[in-house]
Amino acid sequence: MDFTFPEAAEKFRLEVREFLKRELTPEIRDEYAHCTDYPHGFNKAFTRKLGQKGWLTLTWPKEYGGMGMDVWHRLVFDEEMAAAHAPVAAHQVAANFVGPALIHYGTEEQKKKYLPPIARGESTWSVGMTEANAGTDLASIETRAVRDGDEWVINGNKMYTEHLQDSDYYWVLVRTDPSAERHRGISIMVLDMKTPGIQMLPLWTMDGYRVNQVYFEDVRVPADAVLGELNRGFYHLAMTLNTMRSAGLGGWTETRRDLEDLVLYAKETKVNGRPLIEDDWVQNGLAEFMIHNQISRLLAYRVASMLENGGPAPDRETAVRQVWTKTYGQLHVKFACDVIGMGSQVGHYSPKFAPLAARWERRYMGSIAGAHNGGTPENALNTVALRVLGLPR
Amino acid sequence: MDLGPSETQQVLKRTAREFLQTVVNPAIVRQMEEDRIGFDPAVWKQVCELGWTGLMIPEEYGGQGGDVSDMAILFEEVGRSLLPSPLFASGVEAALTILALGSEEQKRDLLPKLASGEKIFVVALTEPTGTYDAWGVETRAERSGNGWKLTGTKLYISYAHVADLLIVAARSGEGDDAIAFFLVDPKVNGVKLTILDTIGKDHQYIVELDGAEAEAVLGPERGGWSAFQDVLAKAAVVHSAASIGAAERCLELAVDYSKQRVQFGRPIGSFQALQHKMARVVTEITGAQLCVYEAAYRLAVGQDARLEVAIAKAAASDAYTNASIEGCHIHGGAGFIRGSEMELYFRKAKGAEVILGHPRWHKKRVTALLAEMAQPAEHH
Ligand SMILES: Cc1cc2nc3c(=O)[nH]c(=O)nc-3n(C[C@H](O)[C@H](O)[C@H](O)COP(=O)(O)OP(=O)(O)OC[C@H]3O[C@@H](n4cnc5c(N)ncnc54)[C@H](O)[C@@H]3O)c2cc1C
Numbered sequence: 001m002d003f004t005f006p007e008a009a010e011k012f013r014l015e016v017r018e019f020l021k022r023e024l025t026p027e028i029r030d031e032y033a034h035c036t037d038y039p040h041g042f043n044k045a046f047t048r049k050l051g052q053k054g055w056l057t058l059t060w061p062k063e064y065g066g067m068g069m070d071v072w073h074r075l076v077f078d079e080e081m082a083a084a085h086a087p088v089a090a091h092q093v094a095a096n097f098v099g100p101a102l103i104h105y106g107t108e109e110q111k112k113k114y115l116p117p118i119a120r121g122e123s124t125w126s127v128g129m130t131e132a133n134a135g136t137d138l139a140s141i142e143t144r145a146v147r148d149g150d151e152w153v154i155n156g157n158k159m160y161t162e163h164l165q166d167s168d169y170y171w172v173l174v175r176t177d178p179s180a181e182r183h184r185g186i187s188i189m190v191l192d193m194k195t196p197g198i199q200m201l202p203l204w205t206m207d208g209y210r211v212n213q214v215y216f217e218d219v220r221v222p223a224d225a226v227l228g229e230l231n232r233g234f235y236h237l238a239m240t241l242n243t244m245r246s247a248g249l250g251g252w253t254e255t256r257r258d259l260e261d262l263v264l265y266a267k268e269t270k271v272n273g274r275p276l277i278e279d280d281w282v283q284n285g286l287a288e289f290m291i292h293n294q295i296s297r298l299l300a301y302r303v304a305s306m307l308e309n310g311g312p313a314p315d316r317e318t319a320v321r322q323v324w325t326k327t328y329g330q331l332h333v334k335f336a337c338d339v340i341g342m343g344s345q346v347g348h349y350s351p352k353f354a355p356l357a358a359r360w361e362r363r364y365m366g367s368i369a370g371a372h373n374g375g376t377p378e379n380a381l382n383t384v385a386l387r388v389l390g391l392p393r
Numbered sequence: 394m395d396l397g398p399s400e401t402q403q404v405l406k407r408t409a410r411e412f413l414q415t416v417v418n419p420a421i422v423r424q425m426e427e428d429r430i431g432f433d434p435a436v437w438k439q440v441c442e443l444g445w446t447g448l449m450i451p452e453e454y455g456g457q458g459g460d461v462s463d464m465a466i467l468f469e470e471v472g473r474s475l476l477p478s479p480l481f482a483s484g485v486e487a488a489l490t491i492l493a494l495g496s497e498e499q500k501r502d503l504l505p506k507l508a509s510g511e512k513i514f515v516v517a518l519t520e521p522t523g524t525y526d527a528w529g530v531e532t533r534a535e536r537s538g539n540g541w542k543l544t545g546t547k548l549y550i551s552y553a554h555v556a557d558l559l560i561v562a563a564r565s566g567e568g569d570d571a572i573a574f575f576l577v578d579p580k581v582n583g584v585k586l587t588i589l590d591t592i593g594k595d596h597q598y599i600v601e602l603d604g605a606e607a608e609a610v611l612g613p614e615r616g617g618w619s620a621f622q623d624v625l626a627k628a629a630v631v632h633s634a635a636s637i638g639a640a641e642r643c644l645e646l647a648v649d650y651s652k653q654r655v656q657f658g659r660p661i662g663s664f665q666a667l668q669h670k671m672a673r674v675v676t677e678i679t680g681a682q683l684c685v686y687e688a689a690y691r692l693a694v695g696q697d698a699r700l701e702v703a704i705a706k707a708a709a710s711d712a713y714t715n716a717s718i719e720g721c722h723i724h725g726g727a728g729f730i731r732g733s734e735m736e737l738y739f740r741k742a743k744g745a746e747v748i749l750g751h752p753r754w755h756k757k758r759v760t761a762l763l764a765e766m767a768q769p770a771e772h773h
Contacts, residue, residue, distance in 0.1 A: 001395065001396075001397065001398060001399055001402065001462045001686060001689065001690045001693070002394055002395050002396075002690065003394055003396060003686075003687050003690045003691070004394060005394060006394075072394070259763075260763075260766075260767055263760075263763045263764055263767040264767045264768075264769060267764055267767060277760070277764055282760075283756065283757055283760040284753065284756050284757075284760075286759075286760045286763060287707070287755075287756030287757070287758075287759035287760045287763075288756065290704070290759050290760075290763055291684070291704050291707055291708050291756070291759065294684060294701075294704050295680035295681070295683065295684060295708065298396065298680065298683035298684065298687060299679070299680060299683065301394060301396055301683075302396055302679075302683060304394075305394055305395060305396055317679075320675065320676050320679045320680075323672060323673065323676040324676055324680060327673070327676070378669070380672075381668070381669045381672040381673070382665070382668065382669075382672075384672035384675060384676065385665075385668035385669065385671060385672045386668075388672075388675060389648050389668075389671055389672065389675060390648075390652075391648065391651065391652065391662040391663065391668050391671065392652060392659075392660045392662050392663040393663055
């Protein structure tokens, strides 16, 4: 039984910390705290710096621009990035979702073409799965790609795509065989965002972030735009989603910081002369917040340890972790707001009256999107019930 | 970082499960609830021969030389099986107490007997207030000649009726420091044992002490309480591991039953309302188990584990309680008929929840520790 990081990873942690201290300038921090378009900060220059160090692709094989390191290095990196509120949106999807997927099922040419720029932090990707009529039920996508000579012609729509306005490439799920059983006629394609016929309209989330509604009108892509096997896209997707869900394993550190600040707030804030933290319900809620955060941490470590032992993201652990984060995240945001009371409604444009810099006002609005992004809480519960417990459909 | 049982521990776990499957089943558990002794002496003998009583006792005192993480792994299986026996009382609580407090001479005398199973020792700590805080020890120790006489009421003392020696916490004055642990032969005058009627029918006793003479003090006359905190921590973690094992069994029963039981022409396990209950239960168990392992690990290697222990006990108790409640619901009528396996776990879960600190008590500790650690940070 062992719960310690390998020494090399701990040494690496200090290096990352040192780097972030130096490179995360007040401007970047400020941008992160108040940025409009992104919940997780978007900064291409900063992403490129990480790319130069090889830190975006710590665990990739060396031949594709990776560092060939163990998963603990990546975990340490994730933890330090999240704890420091460092911007990740410019590389997150490319490095943690598209890259590993390509390594798994891309052709050699595709790997050579797309992976090194991702590793250098130079290309930004978005993912287009969700459509107006296909959310949780992804097998019902309607966007079609029809073969025309050496090309595919794409028509249809995508919904809620993040940071597409700044992306170089678009990884999309399209229907390539409408006559096949619905899971079997789906493929994955890559679109260069310079291709004519892609139109996007911004949608704004309640907390002010941009996602996009996308329309394809006779978008022509070359035959080799297909990633992986034709018509096997849905099966590739399952594995890729697991990989995506095993990204952000360091995210618990950001929540731990939130919790520590909340504890401090409850210690220092007096109600009629008595510190808030002396209230029983506050004590109990803080403890449960801490327990759940501890479990988030351990589940992340568990997923990491499985990755380390080879192979793709583990079904059981990944699924259980999804339920955990999606079910309990919401609870504690609500609790934190309860602790703050009247002030929990105040936004950062009224800084004088916004407790904890209005963080929980933002978190409260973000908690809904946070639970649904990448799959809903109910979907996570279904996955555990059907795939982990083997319950009947 | 493997976050789980080592290979040796996995072997221990497997052998334990195999053995337990041959010696205990729901009917036996039920029968033992009504039994005067409460466990099968022949099985107890086997348990001792397997070395489980001495698992955490160093070899020089006749034990196996394992640590608290080994015991935790073993207790996942013990908890799962609901084995009725004084293993926790003697092999965990008493063994840890003697190890933590006893003089060299006392350890040499007592531990080999405990490890071999020749003797059963039982710690008598809790009183009617039910707290594990120092203020809960109200039993008085008064000097009498060269020795001590004890007066007070101990409550919730498991298997006191088969103890060869009670290890009684009592105070000789005010303050935590004035608490000491006294060795009392339960057969002397002034000790009265009465069985306590509990939901788990698990042979907890009322121990009334009325000027009962102590044979000796275990270890020091002062300062024992602070050394005893390590005992409470380790015992809480081992008991939490038992809760995890039992919770896993509750989940298994629910999943199996829901696959078989048909209503409206479908197995009830295909109803999403039930699926989501079970998905939450497995999630809670998985999370709590990791907390238990981490606490056990930290205790075993001697790191500060105050926070981890409190988290482990709270999470494991909550997970077990919830697994037993949902398990019963999923069984419908079959879940509340006496003698069903499910109702056994439901009742036993209550005892597991409140022993060694109710989850609420541990949560208070978690917050107290957080408040102690919280510092205004410059990194924001
Ligand atoms: C901030 C944000 C960013 C996003 N970014 C992207 C992106 O970049 N790319 C992308 O492709 N998508 C993105 N999404 C979309 C996201 O993946 C979907 O919102 C999600 O998969 C759910 O789909 P839906 O919104 O259509 O909801 P629906 O699937 O319509 O679900 C509505 C409700 O019904 C429930 N439900 C559905 N099916 C079941 C079932 N079988 N059992 C029980 N309950 C069920 C759901 O749990 C939910 O509560 C983003 C979403 C958000 C909020």
